[in-house]
Amino acid sequence: MGNSKIYSKIIYSRQLENELSEWIKKYPKGKVFLATEETVNQLRVSKFDHFFLKKGIQKVVIPSGENNKKIESVAKIWEFLSKNGGDRKSLLINIGGGMLTDLAGFAATTFKRGIDFLNVPTTLLSQVDASVGGKTGINFNRLKNEVGTFKEPVAVIINTDFLQTIDKQNFTSGFAEMIKHGLIYSPEHLEELKAFDFENINYDLLQEIIRHSVNVKEYFVSNDLTENNIRKALNYGHTVGHAFESIAMEQKRPILHGYAVAYGMIAELFLSAEICNFPKTDFDKINGWLLKVYGKFDISEKDFDRLFELMTHDKKNESGRINFTLLRAVGKIEINQNCDKELIFDALRYFANL
Numbered sequence: 633m634g635n636s637k638i639y640s641k642i643i644y645s646r647q648l649e650n651e652l653s654e655w656i657k658k659y660p661k662g663k664v665f666l667a668t669e670e671t672v673n674q675l676r677v678s679k680f681d682h683f684f685l686k687k688g689i690q691k692v693v694i695p696s697g698e699n700n701k702k703i704e705s706v707a708k709i710w711e712f713l714s715k716n717g718g719d720r721k722s723l724l725i726n727i728g729g730g731m732l733t734d735l736a737g738f739a740a741t742t743f744k745r746g747i748d749f750l751n752v753p754t755t756l757l758s759q760v761d762a763s764v765g766g767k768t769g770i771n772f773n774r775l776k777n778e779v780g781t782f783k784e785p786v787a788v789i790i791n792t793d794f795l796q797t798i799d800k801q802n803f804t805s806g807f808a809e810m811i812k813h814g815l816i817y818s819p820e821h822l823e824e825l826k827a828f829d830f831e832n833i834n835y836d837l838l839q840e841i842i843r844h845s846v847n848v849k850e851y852f853v854s855n856d857l858t859e860n861n862i863r864k865a866l867n868y869g870h871t872v873g874h875a876f877e878s879i880a881m882e883q884k885r886p887i888l889h890g891y892a893v894a895y896g897m898i899a900e901l902f903l904s905a906e907i908c909n910f911p912k913t914d915f916d917k918i919n920g921w922l923l924k925v926y927g928k929f930d931i932s933e934k935d936f937d938r939l940f941e942l943m944t945h946d947k948k949n950e951s952g953r954i955n956f957t958l959l960r961a962v963g964k965i966e967i968n969q970n971c972d973k974e975l976i977f978d979a980l981r982y983f984a985n986l
């Protein structure tokens with residue numbers, strides 16, 4: 633696979649069994665496996681048990697939650713594949729949220745040096761972001777996605793029926809990655825998101841908006857799969873966001889990934905204004921909107937050193953410099969923007985005082 637083409641097929645469909653059947657028949661009998669997570673299994677997958685049983689597909693279930701995005705969970709999948717005759721021609725179907733598709737994707741891309749996998753994302757976050765684009769991984773040493781691979785799934789099946797019952801917090805979390813797509817690439821997408829009615833969700837409209845968001849993600853992935861260059865745009869908000877997410881976990885007050893990214897985008901918009909002259913009127917409007925939707929995450933001066941330390945592990949960094957993706961305007965990105973410690977502390981102070 634080259635560095636400039638989309639390998640995955642993105643399928644928008646509410647006929648999950650039909651779509652899966654098409655893929656399952658491409659693989660040898662008995663060599664297709666299913667990985668999912670506990671809550672998704674209870675609420676979603678169990679009603680397809682009969683379908684998977686009929687196809688001779690065995691299932692492994694991983695405990696839910698970000699704290700289980702770890703090597704022990706990957707080992708459980710490796711062991712399951714190994715014991716049940718998984719081989720190089722196998723397919724692993726991953727059904728779940730971003731934690732599961734990242735983790736099981738990683739297990740698939742490392743088992744026997746890599747087998748095919750197919751993602752069926754069940755949350756908004758995984759539909760618009762995590763399941764698409766081939767970043768797989770796990771947390772390690774208290775660092776987000778510290779170990780992982782770049783390899784795209786053979787297909788991603790996006791079924792908005794799954795979203796009809798997700799809770800508001802998880803919906804809002806996924807929405808942050810869509811806002812990010814609007815900010816980095818498309819003022820039009822940002823406008824349609826601003827107009828979206830959270831309280832009264834129109835699922836047909838949502839399907840369209842999801843498609844627009846995934847198109848943005850695909851644009852960057854297809855031009856730079858392994859994040860050497862413009863794919864770094866997709867990481868807007870994540871340098872500070874991942875640090876917030878990690879410290880929240882350390883302090884036993886976990887926050888959802890999308891909320892952390894929203895907070896990170898607020899702080900990084902401050903840096904964008906300082907370094908790239910992001911326009912003041914848009915700055916106030918966007919940060920006001922994010923604050924209204926996502927509320928606040930409390931941090932104080934005593935957290936700044938640890939937050940900074942966490943940022944020194946960001947994967948975009950080079951030669952010991954913390955590299956941000958910033959914005960010159962909505963839809964205009966500047967990658968590899970180096971900020972010194974003092975300025976980063978100013979951004980954290982701005983955020984803490986909001």
Ligand SMILES: O=C(O)C(=O)C[C@@H](O)[C@H](O)[C@H](O)COP(=O)(O)O
Nearest residue numbers: 761765767776777863866867870947
């Ligand atoms: O696909 C990408 O590239 C992204 O950066 C998208 C992010 O929203 C996503 O959360 C990603 O998994 C973060 O990756 P990381 O490389 O910062 O761990």
